[in-house]
Amino acid sequence: MSIESLLRERFSRAIGLAFGSEFAGDPMVKAGDPKFADYQCNAAMVLSRQLGRPPREVATEILRHVELADVCDPPQVAGPGFINVRISAGWLARRLAELLADSAAKARGGVARVAQSATVVVDYAGPNIAKEMHVGHLRSSILGDAIARSLAFVGHRVVRQNHVGDFGTQFGMLIRHARDLKLDTGEMPQISDLDSYYKQASARDKSDPQFAIEARQAVVALQSGDPEALRLWHWIREESNRHCREIFAQLGITLSEADQRGESFYAGRLSALVQKLSEALPFGGDGPYEGISEVFDPQRKARLDTGTLDSSCAAEVQEAMLEPEAVERVEEASEPQIVTKAFVAESHGAVCVFLPGFVDKDKKPLPLIIRKSDGAYLYATTDLAALYFRIIEEKTTPEQTAPLDQNWHADRIIYTTDARQAQHFAMVFDTIRAAHWDINPVTQLPVLLQHAPFGSILGEDGKPFKTRSGESVKLRDLLHEAVQRAEAVVEKKNPDLPVAARRLVARAVGIGAVKYADLRQDRITDYQFVWDRLLALDGNTGPYLQYAFARICSIFRKAGSLPATNAAIMLDTPQERDLARRILQFSDVVQAVLQDLKPHYLCTYLYELCGSFSAFYEHCPVLRAASAELRNSRLALCDLTAAVLKVGLHELLGMELLEEM
RNA sequence: GCGCUCGUAGCUCAAUUGGAUAGAGCAUCCGCCUUCUAAGCGGACGGUUGUGGGUUCGAUUCCCGCCGAGCGCACCA
Numbered sequence: 001m002s003i004e005s006l007l008r009e010r011f012s013r014a015i016g017l018a019f020g021s022e023f024a025g026d027p028m029v030k031a032g033d034p035k036f037a038d039y040q041c042n043a044a045m046v047l048s049r050q051l052g053r054p055p056r057e058v059a060t061e062i063l064r065h066v067e068l069a070d071v072c073d074p075p076q077v078a079g080p081g082f083i084n085v086r087i088s089a090g091w092l093a094r095r096l097a098e099l100l101a102d103s104a105a106k107a108r109g110g111v112a113r114v115a116q117s118a119t120v121v122v123d124y125a126g127p128n129i130a131k132e133m134h135v136g137h138l139r140s141s142i143l144g145d146a147i148a149r150s151l152a153f154v155g156h157r158v159v160r161q162n163h164v165g166d167f168g169t170q171f172g173m174l175i176r177h178a179r180d181l182k183l184d185t186g187e188m189p190q191i192s193d194l195d196s197y198y199k200q201a202s203a204r205d206k207s208d209p210q211f212a213i214e215a216r217q218a219v220v221a222l223q224s225g226d227p228e229a230l231r232l233w234h235w236i237r238e239e240s241n242r243h244c245r246e247i248f249a250q251l252g253i254t255l256s257e258a259d260q261r262g263e264s265f266y267a268g269r270l271s272a273l274v275q276k277l278s279e280a281l282p283f284g285g286d287g288p289y290e291g292i293s294e295v296f297d298p299q300r301k302a303r304l305d306t307g308t309l310d311s312s313c314a315a316e317v318q319e320a321m322l323e324p325e326a327v328e329r330v331e332e333a334s335e336p337q338i339v340t341k342a343f344v345a346e347s348h349g350a351v352c353v354f355l356p357g358f359v360d361k362d363k364k365p366l367p368l369i370i371r372k373s374d375g376a377y378l379y380a381t382t383d384l385a386a387l388y389f390r391i392i393e394e395k396t397t398p399e400q401t402a403p404l405d406q407n408w409h410a411d412r413i414i415y416t417t418d419a420r421q422a423q424h425f426a427m428v429f430d431t432i433r434a435a436h437w438d439i440n441p442v443t444q445l446p447v448l449l450q451h452a453p454f455g456s457i458l459g460e461d462g463k464p465f466k467t468r469s470g471e472s473v474k475l476r477d478l479l480h481e482a483v484q485r486a487e488a489v490v491e492k493k494n495p496d497l498p499v500a501a502r503r504l505v506a507r508a509v510g511i512g513a514v515k516y517a518d519l520r521q522d523r524i525t526d527y528q529f530v531w532d533r534l535l536a537l538d539g540n541t542g543p544y545l546q547y548a549f550a551r552i553c554s555i556f557r558k559a560g561s562l563p564a565t566n567a568a569i570m571l572d573t574p575q576e577r578d579l580a581r582r583i584l585q586f587s588d589v590v591q592a593v594l595q596d597l598k599p600h601y602l603c604t605y606l607y608e609l610c611g612s613f614s615a616f617y618e619h620c621p622v623l624r625a626a627s628a629e630l631r632n633s634r635l636a637l638c639d640l641t642a643a644v645l646k647v648g649l650h651e652l653l654g655m656e657l658l659e660e661m
Numbered sequence: 662g663c664g665c666u667c668g669u670a671g672c673u674c675a676a677u678u679g680g681a682u683a684g685a686g687c688a689u690c691c692g693c694c695u696u697c698u699a700a701g702c703g704g705a706c707g708g709u710u711g712u713g714g715g716u717u718c719g720a721u722u723c724c725c726g727c728c729g730a731g732c733g734c735a736c737c738a
Contacts, residue, residue, distance in 0.1 A: 607685085
């Protein structure tokens with residue numbers, strides 16, 4: 001059990017004994033400022049209000065009942081009613097000794113598995129086909145992977161999904177453009193070629209209206225199984241997938257072939273999805289709503305009073321024009337309808353879901369379009385189909401169950417996409433809930449649908465990170481540069497390292513620096529991509545953490561062996577005690593990361609752990625310790641620190657560790 | 662216009678979700694290598710948390726009003 005949950009339990013029991021169990025809900029135990037205490041219980045201030053007694057008196061009363069003699073020195077009441085707990089060195093030492101003796105627990109950094117394993121889908125990366133991956137994919141990939149790794153580590157069934165954009169509108173442009181290029185599809189293309197085809201097609205789409213129309217038609221052709229379109233599609237997709245795999249491998253992203261399930265996978269399910277949704281939701285609302293017609297479902301036509309709003313509007317506008325206060329009258333006349341309950345309707349020829357709380361610029365109901373007026377489907381449709389697939393659909397073939405070999409029936413679904421899509425996901429989730437498709441068919445419990453949004457990557461000038469020519473930075477180039485810059489640093493700092501080893505170190509340091517820079521910051525904020533800051537050797541950076549690990553490895557190389565698993569732990573210096581406390585906080589931090597889907601908590605923790613280790617390293621000689629017992633104890637501290645770093649940095653954040661650098 | 666996110670040291674960021682005297686790194690300055698990797702450690706300097714109110718024992722955090730930034734708002738993803 002972690003320190004925090006132990007204290008929480010003890011204080012909760014004490015509060016129950018002192019004032020009755022109805023007050024024992026949240027004992028408010030937190031890690032405190034080290035100046036005052038390791039942990040503090042702040043329940044007294046809250047209870048004082050409920051009980052009508054002075055907070056310090058309440059605190060004293062709690063202390064009278066709390067049993068902590070085995071864990072800490074007698075707790076103190078301070079300030080307005082804080083209860084300060086300083087964990088005793090003896091207790092810390094015992095816990096560390098237990099961890100050291102249990103090799104399985106040690107290998108997990110002391111993090112327990114969850115009691116109840118859930119099926120969690122993590123939807124991340126999602127690059128578009130035919131385009132080279134660029135910085136825009138970096139955060140989604142890195143963040144999503146860290147979250148997926150962490151969930152899997154604590155024992156959840158994690159289904160990673162790379163929702164590749166391989167069947168949408170952009171593909172129509174490519175097909176239409178390809179017709180003019182007369183490409184040789186017998187030969188494998190290069191991703192850079194595809195990328196330039198894409199750019200050309202996109203440019204034509206913008207400038208040539210006829211091209212744009214034909215491109216939209218090509219989407220419909222593709223989505224309805226036109227063989228020529230499909231052949232081209234396969235040709236492009238194969239190379240795109242190869243390119244993705246290459247980038248993921250370089251970045252250490254755990255997405256595999258089995259996790260690849262793009263838009264095209266859902267293509268055959270879209271028309272049925274629209275049908276099912278229009279049955280699950282009421283049709284047409286209690287309107288009338290401007291622009292909504294009833295052609296989609298003649299059966300329910302009678303429920304709608306279409307057109308009245310349009311015509312009455314027109315009449316009122318005309319009338320109003322004759323009057324002096326024309327402007328006000330017009331605004332009045334177009335007073336928007338408010339959607340009070342989700343419904344499906346056809347509007348301007350498109351099938352739409354209207355939801356409460358979503359309006360456009362003119363305060364008119366904002367639709368979630370699930371079928372365009374030309375009959376094509378778009379990403380909202382695919383996202384809904386994917387949710388249905390992940391939560392409800394019974395899976396029979398291996399193609400459907402992969403990467404699990406069983407039904408999914410997800411309990412939780414997480415999307416890591418940028419913050420600009422927040423409204424889109426809010427609408428998609430609301431639609432799923434309105435249709436009651438968010439209920440797990442096995443457990444009958446609501447599925448936790450989460451969008452973990454993140455900010456943009458900015459350049460040094462604070463504007464979106466672009467190349468000098470204004471294009472988005474290609475991931476391949478960026479990673480290449482990271483490794484090159486790292487190699488220059490390694491060469492300078494450790495000139496004696498053989499060239500082959502230097503290459504290896506440069507790769508790990510360069511890629512690690514890029515990943516860590518992304519992960520260390522609260523995902524919701526934009527961050528500046530500055531090479532010198534990223535590859536800095538001190539401060540909260542990848543290299544600094546990797547260095548701490550390398551130092552530990554160096555000690556063990558010289559020591560020749562690991563500490564005995566029954567070594568006694570001695571914590572007589574402030575540095576040893578501080579390091580011990582930090583090591584034992586690891587599992588609480590992992591829990592917080594999973595709670596908020598914020599890996600930067602873990603980064604901050606690991607940085608502080610390394611800080612504590614460095615201070616220990618300076619002040620407490622390991623190999624030259626005064627006695628064999630002390631040497632063993634300190635070796636054990638090194639070993640446990642290394643174990644936490646290995647789990648935290650490598651297994652959860654997906655960074656390479658180096659034994660030497 | 663409406664909505665979302667944000668505003669913290671000169672710079673880049675934290676702050677365990679309402680807790681104590683708001684913490685790190687960079688930059689600047691001062692110390693520490695005959696001892697396990699100095700890619701390190703110790704210390705100093707640096708703040709009206711954009712702003713004005715409110716809520717309460719207590720606010721960077723919650724509420725309201727301004728100021729400023731970014732993003733989104735019908736057939737793109």
